[in-house]
Ligand SMILES: Nc1ncnc2c1ncn2[C@@H]1O[C@H](COP(=O)(O)OP(=O)(O)O)[C@@H](O)[C@H]1O
């Protein structure tokens with residue numbers, strides 16, 4: 302029973318790690334390798350706002366999310382614009398930005414046990430005999446709420462519809478007045494904000510240090526690759542496959558093998574079905 | 590309304606548009622006829638600004654070098670350096686060839702995406718106008734665009750362009766690949782669009798289906814305009830007859 306409940310929690314956490322990464326990729330074809338760094342940056346900003354400005358976590362967390370959005374936007378306009386459309390350069394630029402952020406945090410001494418974020422909600426409950434703390438339930442609630450909100454956002458707001466248009470057919474979108482770089486920058490800002498959001502709800506569960514940034518990136522990549530880049534249902538299913546894979550590994554083989562699961566999943570999927578479980582052969586489609 | 594003067598477009602060193610000058614006046618329905626790879630799409634993309642965007646992306650990638658020279662004036666203003674979105678805001682809207690629609694969205698969402706520049710109210714009105722011109726789309730409004738037939742997709746593509754509120758509508762081979770019946774139907778719709786005050790420049794490979802609706806036309810060969818005249822003059826021209834009317 303506990304494997305199931307914690308499997309669900311782990312899976313939702315993975316989905317939160319990945320959602321921003323997948324969204325940006327789905328809209329703009331941009332793989333943001335600074336995703337993990339933005340995640341940990343949100344924790345850092347939030348922590349500093351609390352400990353130096355004395356803000357409550359409820360105020361510092363949304364501010365950190367907004368800050369992430371801004372950083373994402375700046376990465377796009379400041380760095381990516383020049384190399385937009387060259388996937389390898391985009392990868393190098395975003396990865397470099399990510400490493401720069403992480404190294405900056407390490408240099409500022411952002412590692413070790415002294416840093417952690419408080420939980421939003423105290424206490425816990427028992428579900429079918431398994432004790433679950435309230436923060437983990439909050440994570441699930443946020444995950445579910447996010448799915449609903451994102452759905453409403455992309456289908457019913459102007460920017461969301463422009464995202465959908467740009468994701469499906471850039472030239473047609475251009476022909477009706479949608480600007481690709483503006484939408485690209487917004488998509489990276491949104492993806493980065495989602496990295497920040499994941500951080501402020503998931504980080505209170507554990508320690509914060511800059512190396513977590515790399516881990517989050519690997520998880521986001523694993524989910525995106527297994528689910529098929531740009532496929533939303535794929536992302537959810539992949540989170541659950543990897544999440545349960547990890548829980549089962551932890552229970553039957555040992556917790557220290559958990560990190561193998563996403564890596565093995567990446568290798569396996571790339572070898573067997575490179576477009577992912579739900580991916581379309583988009584490139585092939587575009588070539589014809 | 591639109592004046593193109595001495596336009597030259599190169600892809601690397603290949604000349605795709607060779608010294609083209611043409612004019613479209615307010616309210617006209619003008620055709621550019623030309624066989625495959627005559628340069629019709631390049632002309633449309635130059636006027637809509639899409640080519641500028643393609644050029645920018647190629648440049649960033651270090652890909653193909655695209656050179657655009659000459660003048661493109663819209664309502665007396667030079668627009669050749671304006672980006673596509675700015676041109677759309679001024680009323681120049683392109684309906685691309687091969688009816689590219691938003692395939693994963695349903696018909697209604699396609700039209701809502703295309704109303705990007707306008708308010709919710711205006712989008713609603715726009716959708717009603719599109720449905721009035723293409724009643725089939727109203728019936729299919731919940732259908733995913735990727736599942737529509739070629740003709741339906743072409744109507745949707747025209748609807749998408751209409752949502753952007755064109756004053757100068759550029760239609761690149763709208764009748765391509767449709768059955769004669771559908772061609773006639775769509776041509777009538779294009780005429781109706783023009784009658785509602787939208788100046789239209791349309792390209793076609795085959796003159797027959799488009800001939801009944803146009804005011805004037807140009808003939809394009811290998812990037813050059815080789816003939817220009819009103820409908821009667823086009824119909825009487827022996828070369829046009831043999832090459833584009835299949836007589
Ligand atoms: N992106 C491109 N790169 C190189 N050559 C191109 C490109 N687009 C068009 N051309 C060339 O320009 C000429 C005109 O093409 P196009 O405008 O597509 O003609 P049409 O629409 O009349 O069929 C053709 O010779 C074509 O090969």
Ligand SMILES: [Mg+2]
Pocket residue numbers: 626629630631686761762
């Ligand atoms: Mg063409």
